[in-house]
Amino acid sequence: EPEVTQTPSHQVTQMGQEVILRCVPISNHLYFYWYRQILGQKVEFLVSFYNNEISEKSEIFDDQFSVERPDGSNFTLKIRSTKLEDSAMYFCASTLGQGARGYTFGSGTRLTVV
């Protein structure tokens, strides 16, 4: 069964450093998402991406965050200058269309900012 692959599974970074989280969505999917889950809290939407541009972003997704799909297969989330409060699990997801079925999550990257 096709999967959404996220790397690394765990990343530790120093406060103020830039970090890039990588995702390989399912190959024929067209819509891509990042979600965040701070430890012990609910999963929160960050951003959706379609046709090489952001289609929607939440208030969490400020200027420190950016996304891109540099090569047609990878989908990345960059945090420019990490803060302690960026420590969370970050999930990538993808879907073929805006239809609900086939909404697939990756296994997540646990980001720890020290």
Place this chain on the structure above:
Amino acid sequence: AQKITQTQPGMFVQEKEAVTLDCTYDTSDQSYGLFWYKQPSSGEMIFLIYQGSYDEQNATEGRYSLNFQKARKSANLVISASQLGDSAMYFCAPWGTTDSWGKLQFGAGTQVVVTP
């Protein structure tokens, strides 16, 4: 943001028993869907079940079934014959409402612990 309520922060259930996890949501939309996801301690989000608001029959996927009551804006997950591996966090997420168009918005979750 859409209001999604999972009133049970935690539940204990004995192995082989059934458990019902509550989820209510706020929407004025008529056409939308509802997901349930499982998150074990390893952290990944596992799709369990989905139902659209106009589906006539309640969805079932193996031991999981949805008790979807559109008028009450409620979509409870029923896990039958609980197993130890069902111990996890469970999240409901409306999809396709005005507030959740094109994305999932999750409830706070219910922690289920299955005991022998």
